[in-house]
Amino acid sequence: MCDSRPPPADGDDIAACAPQSASAVASSVDGDAVAIDTVAPGEGSGITTLPSGEPEAWHGRHPRREFKARGSQVIRCEACRLPRLNCLCPYQVTAESRIKFWLITHPLEHYKPTNTGRLISDVLAGTEVFSWYRVEPDPRLLALLEDERYQPFIIFPDDQPDYADRVVDVNAIAGVGADVATHTASGEARIPVFILLDGTWRQARRIFRKSPYLDGLPVLPLHTQRLTRYHLRKPASEAHLCTAEVAAELLRQAGEENAASVLDDYFDAFNDCYRASRIHYVLEPTAPMRRLLARRDATAGES
Numbered sequence: 001m002c003d004s005r006p007p008p009a010d011g012d013d014i015a016a017c018a019p020q021s022a023s024a025v026a027s028s029v030d031g032d033a034v035a036i037d038t039v040a041p042g043e044g045s046g047i048t049t050l051p052s053g054e055p056e057a058w059h060g061r062h063p064r065r066e067f068k069a070r071g072s073q074v075i076r077c078e079a080c081r082l083p084r085l086n087c088l089c090p091y092q093v094t095a096e097s098r099i100k101f102w103l104i105t106h107p108l109e110h111y112k113p114t115n116t117g118r119l120i121s122d123v124l125a126g127t128e129v130f131s132w133y134r135v136e137p138d139p140r141l142l143a144l145l146e147d148e149r150y151q152p153f154i155i156f157p158d159d160q161p162d163y164a165d166r167v168v169d170v171n172a173i174a175g176v177g178a179d180v181a182t183h184t185a186s187g188e189a190r191i192p193v194f195i196l197l198d199g200t201w202r203q204a205r206r207i208f209r210k211s212p213y214l215d216g217l218p219v220l221p222l223h224t225q226r227l228t229r230y231h232l233r234k235p236a237s238e239a240h241l242c243t244a245e246v247a248a249e250l251l252r253q254a255g256e257e258n259a260a261s262v263l264d265d266y267f268d269a270f271n272d273c274y275r276a277s278r279i280h281y282v283l284e285p286t287a288p289m290r291r292l293l294a295r296r297d298a299t300a301g302e303s
C-alpha cells in the first residue's frame, strides 16, 4: 500500500478490461502480465481511469479482454501461483497474532501474482480480503466495521492536515493516548484490526479518499526506517514498502514479534522463489526458507 509500484521495465504489466466479471489470469515468467477485468459500475474502463501518474506503459494501450504475455506457457503451481520451478507451498506456515488484518484491495492489484497482500492471508488465519469498488462497498466489510468486537485502524500516512484529528500511534491499540474504545459495552476486549489499502500509492490514496465508510476510523501511520526488500517490481523509493512488509513491520511495532518474523521469512521466500524463477534458476533453500521448514516440522511434530 505504501509503495508506488511501476510495472517492470519491459512493460508487461497491463490490465485488460471487461465489465464486472471474473478474471482471466495469463501466467508468465514475469508474472506481472495479468489480464484483469475489474471495472465495477461507475468506475469507467480501467485503463482510462488509471491515475495520470501511472507509468507510461499503462497508457496508450487499448483495453483487451485477455492479455497473453511473453512466457505465458510457464507452468504455475495452482495453490501458490508461483512458477512450479520454485513453488512457495513447502514454506507456508501459520502464526498466531491477536491483531487481525483486513485488506481492501484495488481491483487492478487483485490478480497480479506479484501481489504480496495474499502472503498475509497465508500466514495469519482470519485475514479478510475485500475488493474495493467505489460505488459498491462490500456489505460484509460494512457489517464488520459495525461489529463492536473489533477495533479497526486504517493504516495510512499522516501527511495531510485534514484528518490529523484521527491520527493515532501504535499505543492506541492498548488504549493509551487516544480516544479508542478497547473494550465492548459488555466489557470484553475488542480485537485490534489493521486495515491495509492494497494497491499502488495512488490507488491507496483513492481508496482512502473515496470510501466514506472509512471516514470515522482512527488512522495509524507506519513510521519506520526499514527499506524495502521487494525485488519483483521496482519501487519509486527504497522507503516504499510493499503490503506484506508493511504488515510485518506493524506486527513488530505492536509487539507481535513472532508473527512478524514468520511473515518476513515467508515474504523473503516468496521474493526469492519468484526472482529465481524469472531467470529459470532452481533455488536451494535460503536461510528464511530453512527457518520456515524447521517451523513447519516443529508444528507437525506437535500434532
Ligand SMILES: [Zn+2]
Residues within 6 Å of the ligand: 077, 078, 079, 080, 081, 082, 087, 088, 089, 090
Ligand atoms: Zn505452490
